[in-house]
Amino acid sequence: xxxxxxxxxxxIAAGGVYGLIALGFVLIYKATSVLNLAxxxxxxxxxxxxxxxxxxxxxxxxxxxxxxIVFAACLxxxxxxIILRPLIGEPIISVIMVTIGLASVLKGLTHMFWTSQFxxxxxxxxxxxxxxxxxxxxxxxxWGFIFAVICTVIFTIIFxxxxxxxxxxxxxxxxxxxxxxxxxxxxxxxxxxxFAAITAALGGIIIGNISGVSIHLGGIGLKVLSVIILGGLxxxxxxxIGGFIIGILENFAGVYLDSFFGGGVKEVxxxxxxxxxxxxxxxxxxxxxxxxxV
Amino acid sequence: xxxxxxxxxxxxxxxxxQSLFVKICLGxxxxxxxxxxxVAGPYVLYIMNLIGFSIIAAVGLNLLTGFTGQISLGHAxxxxxxxxxxxxLVTRLGFPFWVALPCAGFVSAGMGLIIGIPSLRxxxxxxxxxxxxxxxxxxxxxxxxxxxxKGIRGINVPPPxxxxxxxxxxxxxxxxxxxxxxxxxxxxxxxxxxKWGRAFLAIRDRDxxxxxxxxxxFRYKLAAFAISSFFAGIAGGLWVGFIKVVTPEHFPxxxxxxxxxxxxxGGMGSILGSIFGAIFMTLTPELLNMLVGSSKEMFPGLDQxxxxxxxxxxxxxxxxFLVFEPHGLAExxxxxxxxxxxxxxxx
Numbered sequence: 110x111x112x113x114x115x116x117x118x119x120x121i122a123a124g125g126v127y128g129l130i131a132l133g134f135v136l137i138y139k140a141t142s143v144l145n146l147a148x149x150x151x152x153x154x155x156x157x158x159x160x161x162x163x164x165x166x167x168x169x170x171x172x173x174x175x176x177x178i179v180f181a182a183c184l185x186x187x188x189x190x191i192i193l194r195p196l197i198g199e200p201i202i203s204v205i206m207v208t209i210g211l212a213s214v215l216k217g218l219t220h221m222f223w224t225s226q227f228x229x230x231x232x233x234x235x236x237x238x239x240x241x242x243x244x245x246x247x248x249x250x251x252w253g254f255i256f257a258v259i260c261t262v263i264f265t266i267i268f269x270x271x272x273x274x275x276x277x278x279x280x281x282x283x284x285x286x287x288x289x290x291x292x293x294x295x296x297x298x299x300x301x302x303x304f305a306a307i308t309a310a311l312g313g314i315i316i317g318n319i320s321g322v323s324i325h326l327g328g329i330g331l332k333v334l335s336v337i338i339l340g341g342l343x344x345x346x347x348x349x350i351g352g353f354i355i356g357i358l359e360n361f362a363g364v365y366l367d368s369f370f371g372g373g374v375k376e377v378x379x380x381x382x383x384x385x386x387x388x389x390x391x392x393x394x395x396x397x398x399x400x401x402x403v
Numbered sequence: 404x405x406x407x408x409x410x411x412x413x414x415x416x417x418x419x420x421q422s423l424f425v426k427i428c429l430g431x432x433x434x435x436x437x438x439x440x441x442v443a444g445p446y447v448l449y450i451m452n453l454i455g456f457s458i459i460a461a462v463g464l465n466l467l468t469g470f471t472g473q474i475s476l477g478h479a480x481x482x483x484x485x486x487x488x489x490x491x492l493v494t495r496l497g498f499p500f501w502v503a504l505p506c507a508g509f510v511s512a513g514m515g516l517i518i519g520i521p522s523l524r525x526x527x528x529x530x531x532x533x534x535x536x537x538x539x540x541x542x543x544x545x546x547x548x549x550x551x552x553k554g555i556r557g558i559n560v561p562p563p564x565x566x567x568x569x570x571x572x573x574x575x576x577x578x579x580x581x582x583x584x585x586x587x588x589x590x591x592x593x594x595x596x597x598k599w600g601r602a603f604l605a606i607r608d609r610d611x612x613x614x615x616x617x618x619x620x621f622r623y624k625l626a627a628f629a630i631s632s633f634f635a636g637i638a639g640g641l642w643v644g645f646i647k648v649v650t651p652e653h654f655p656x657x658x659x660x661x662x663x664x665x666x667x668x669g670g671m672g673s674i675l676g677s678i679f680g681a682i683f684m685t686l687t688p689e690l691l692n693m694l695v696g697s698s699k700e701m702f703p704g705l706d707q708x709x710x711x712x713x714x715x716x717x718x719x720x721x722x723x724f725l726v727f728e729p730h731g732l733a734e735x736x737x738x739x740x741x742x743x744x745x746x747x748x749x750x
Contacts, residue, residue, distance in 0.1 A: 216711075220714065331539075
């Protein structure tokens with residue numbers, strides 16, 4: 110069997126999840142021009158909540174999922190209300206720093222409640238892998254991918270075809286105009302944060318299903334930064350396509366470059382790509398070229 | 404008789420030591436600092452050394468983030484570059500520590516220049532992401548450039564020495580740290596009131612206007628990155644000479660956040676603030692440590708809460724200060740001082 114299709118397939122599967130998480134970044138950025146560096150911790154928290162409901166209450170996966178979604182929505186809205194709102198109008202450094210502080214707090218809390226032990230999900234999806242003929246997709250990756258694509262499609266539909274989505278788009282394009290049209294921008298901020306927290310939690314659950322849950326799961330949240338930079342900070346389609354590109358590149362780098370650098374390339378490759386994009390085309394493939402050059 | 408603090412020229416206004424009283428207070432403070440090593444135990448001196456390293460690094464970061472407005476999430480990596488350079492120069496090339504330390508500063512500064520280049524093209528969010536990427540890439544290099552850094556096993560470093568005297572105790576090392584902290588703080592404090600410092604402030608407040616009034620952004624932004632990383636490198640080198648070993652685990656992303664926390668808690672754009680911040684953020688975990696240690700009998704199993712508690716408190720401090728006291732401890736200090744200047748007749 111050829112190795113290249115296999116790498117491609119794994120890359121695409123991973124890319125689906127990246128795209129979903131990147132969607133959360135983009136939603137927040139479009140609505141509030143804030144980059145949420147606590148996304149990774151939202152993921153970890155979501156995965157742990159889902160896991161706890163699954164195991165402790167031995168609830169079916171659907172209910173666990175629902176609980177997680179409600180929890181994430183509340184978490185996102187609360188974060189916006191308590192922490193981000195007082196900082197509206199402050200310099201961008203403060204806003205970034207506050208999300209970093211939030212990440213640290215959430216990480217500590219997660220660590221405290223669930224300890225640093227590694228836990229694995231009970232099998233939720235059927236375990237047999239899918240044989241595509243030219244490549245084999247492990248079950249975790251396959252279902253993770255399907256799940257991620259479904260979530261992404263749902264969010265895209267909400268964003269494109271519902272009233273709330275319309276209000277969100279209006280806010281993103283011009284806050285004051287949206288305000289004068291009777292859209293409650295505050296509410297849209299809160300909803301955007303909720304949506305972003307939900308996408309992060311779902312991403313966390315998928316990754317938790319594939320590779321287990323620990324407090325270090327959130328590291329992927331930072332890796333996804335390269336996806337949104339590649340796709341463009343304010344582009345949903347960019348987030349999805351960027352996810353696939355980074356997923357594929359990362360897997361290729363992991364396979365072909367690991368022997369040169371002694372392992373671990375897969376973890377650092379997205380950051381190298383990130384720096385290259387920033388140097389060549391900082392606004393990404395689909396982003397608006399709005400960067401002031403000074 | 405003149406009454407009140409009347410300043411008649413900008414030169415007077417820019418003075419570091421505004422009055423005789425301040426000079427006397429500071430003089431007494433320095434004398435106390437010099438007496439401390441002879442009376443304090445090794446643990447206190449160990450903490451004071453750590454505070455010293457933090458002050459150097461935090462002042463460096465404040466020059467970049469607080470004064471020039473260029474956010475950096477990779478400061479720990481620059482500290483790491485300094486640490487590794489010192490270790491490699493001392494162990495491989497047999498440099499004396501005193502030569503290796505400034506070299507570490509310069510290598511770090513060079514690295515800072517490279518990382519700073521994107522700052523000419525991008526800013527704000529993008530720059531923050533670029534420095535974050537630098538942190539992870541440099542961490543990767545520390546771990547995987549085995550031939551140079553010996554990977555996760557780390558490098559053992561001999562303590563610095565003059566002639567046959569080895570600075571291998573907390574007490575003797577304290578004096579090296581003390582002198583370097585004074586040099587760094589003095590340099591930084593003077594830098595920010597020169598043309599360069601004013602250029603940094605102008606860039607922070609509005610880079611486009613700064614360029615229009617004739618400030619060469621290319622030069623000053625890169626200079627800010629270089630100076631900041633130079634200090635980080637010095638802090639790293641000192642630290643490595645102190646703990647006598649360097650491994651990649653000493654410079655994680657969380658350390659970068661810790662330095663930023665120092666700058667924010669202390670007060671962005673204030674040298675005094677970074678000193679406060681460094682002291683505060685170094686003492687907080689130590690106090691927590693003691694608290695956990697002393698309450699061990701009452702609440703067994705509290706140990707496992709310690710690390711998460713540290714994260715929570717660090718994050719909480721960052722969030723709390725940003726939301727409630729954006730100018731940090733320096734501002735609180737300033738308010739206390741003004742209160743007592745006019746006390747008891749506050750109007």
